[in-house]
Amino acid sequence: MTSISVTVNGTVRQADVEGRTLLVSLLRETFGLTGTHVGCDTSQCGACVVHVDGRAIKSCTMLAAQADGSTVLTIEGLARDGALHPVQAAFHEHHGLQCGFCTPGMIMAAIDMIERHDAELDEATIRHELEGNICRCTGYHNIVRAIRAAADRMAGLRRAAE
Known part of the structure; x- marks a missing residue:
């Protein structure tokens, strides 16, 4: 041990x-x-x-x-003081989950993706980055929309903090 x-x-x-x-x-x-x-x-x-x-x-x-x-x-x-992280909120708002089994890994991968790509995160990049995460329920369309929305929201939060 x-x-x-x-x-x-x-x-x-x-x-x-x-x-x-x-x-x-x-x-x-x-x-x-x-x-x-x-x-x-x-x-x-x-x-x-x-x-x-x-x-x-x-x-x-x-x-x-x-x-x-x-x-x-x-x-x-991720959640702070009862408030969801922006990526968690976006997954909820854009129905980026169904059974929820892959969701924690998708959210953690999405946060990393957003932090590395910032404003240059388009649909093709998101889909490429998600190749290591499998979802058997959603078909990825809503996941991609959720990540795109979260990236926009997080960029806005960064700009407001500056």
Whole structure:
């Protein structure tokens, strides 16, 4: 067992993990953060996307021990003071979900995408960026609309803050 310390959603958490423990298992089974889903066990679906040190990663591809000393943001850490994150709100407003299983990973991937592309986030770029996230319900049209709307909203918030 290895002792690790990870800041998850703003809270420092410690755990003893086996060398083979995946980050997704640490989050779900040890820390009880079940919003991060395990969909395929092969890193194909993107349901397990979280942010590690500000970058979107598939948490089923990272060992928990590799996250030692890192900052991890999960879907549970997005809402602030009861207000949804702009991407969460856009998914709700634009019906970017159906069964909801892929939604946490889609939202976490979308936030990373928006932060990296800013105003240059068009439909083709969104669809390309979503290739690592599978949704079996929506056909992606509403997801793309939600991400585009969230990108616009977040750009407006950035401009207002400047």
